[in-house]
Amino acid sequence: MLKIYGLDFSPWVNRVRFTANYIELDYDYIKVDLLSGEGQTDDYKRIHPAGKVPAIDDNGFVLFESGAICRYLASKENSPLYPANLKDRAVVDQWTDYTVTHIAMAMQKVLFNRVIYKFMDKEQDTRSLQEGQEFLQRFLPVIETQLGKTPYVTGANITLADMVLLAWLDPAEIAEFNLSTYQHINHWRNQLKQQAFYTQCYRSYEDLFKESA
Numbered sequence: 202m203l204k205i206y207g208l209d210f211s212p213w214v215n216r217v218r219f220t221a222n223y224i225e226l227d228y229d230y231i232k233v234d235l236l237s238g239e240g241q242t243d244d245y246k247r248i249h250p251a252g253k254v255p256a257i258d259d260n261g262f263v264l265f266e267s268g269a270i271c272r273y274l275a276s277k278e279n280s281p282l283y284p285a286n287l288k289d290r291a292v293v294d295q296w297t298d299y300t301v302t303h304i305a306m307a308m309q310k311v312l313f314n315r316v317i318y319k320f321m322d323k324e325q326d327t328r329s330l331q332e333g334q335e336f337l338q339r340f341l342p343v344i345e346t347q348l349g350k351t352p353y354v355t356g357a358n359i360t361l362a363d364m365v366l367l368a369w370l371d372p373a374e375i376a377e378f379n380l381s382t383y384q385h386i387n388h389w390r391n392q393l394k395q396q397a398f399y400t401q402c403y404r405s406y407e408d409l410f411k412e413s414a
Contacts, residue, residue, distance in 0.1 A: 203228040204258040206248060208235055209409060212305065212368040213267040214255040215402060219364045220271045222398035224278050236320065268297065271361050282361050289355075296347075296354045296362035304344070305369045307336035312376040316410075334378065341383060348385035359393075367393050371406035 205221060205228050207214030221228055233239050233254050240252035249256040249265045256265040257274075264270055275283035284290050310333030314325050344366065347354060354362040370390060373380050380387060393399060403409040 203260070204231055205229070206231050206233050206245075206256045206258075207254045208233055209403075210372075210406075211254055212308075212371060215371065215406075216267050216365045216368040217255045217257070217270050217274075218402050219368060219398050220274055220282060220361065222401045223282060223359075223364070223396075224274060224280050226274065226278070268301070268365075271364065275361060281358060282364070284358075284360070292355045293360045293362050296360075297365050299340075299343070300354075300362065300366045300369060303336060303340035304366065307333040307340070308369050308372060308376065308378070309333070311337065311378055312372045315376045316372075337378060341380075341386065345383045345385050348389050353389070363389075363393065367399070374405075374407045375410050 203221070203226055205214075205217060207218065207230060209232065218230070233245060235252070235254065239245060240249070240254070246252055248258060248263055251265075253265070255267050255270060256263065257270050259273075259277075264273055272283055274280075279285070283293060310329045314327070314330035314333070318325050344354065351357060353359045354366055367390065370380065370386070380390075394405065
């Protein structure tokens with residue numbers, strides 16, 4: 202059976218879980234406690250040499266990096282999440298790369314410097330926090346405009362681009378980043394959060410965090 206190694210709060214992991222759930226794959230979800238050093242064991246480093254998450258073991262085929270995993274799973278199952286048509290696939294890659302480069306990296310800065318640093322005995326980096334907020338304010342409007350034209354990020358159908366964006370907007374509330382002005386993003390997000398692929402992971406990222414705090 203497919204094994205997914207992860208950490209509940211990781212949007213990189215949740216991107217993979219959303220994808221696997223949407224495709225309706227059976228899998229074992231194996232939690233890796235990175236804070237306790239579980240990722241640095243010899244056994245786990247045979248799965249992910251950097252000791253990070255996510256990673257998968259698909260009946261002996263081991264793969265890490267969330268983007269590669271999502272594309273592999275969708276391609277293996279011939280899922281429309283990653284369409285076979287070259288141009289359609291390129292558009293999915295375009296918006297996925299946009300999210301990873303401009304949204305994920307910025308949200309990661311905000312999330313770390315509002316929340317995560319407290320659990321890692323680190324100092325808050327106010328400059329990094331400001332940069333993250335400025336990047337989100339600059340690059341989210343592009344997605345807001347796109348979702349004003351189409352129901353999903355790439356067009357009429359849900360794709361891997363939606364999975365990664367959804368995963369990286371999940372921490373917005375606990376990171377205290379206000380999304381209320383993004384009407385189309387909020388409509389898109391609320392619709393997806395009601396679907397089974399999402400609720401099979403948790404009711405909401407915010408609830409998950411509160412329950413574990």
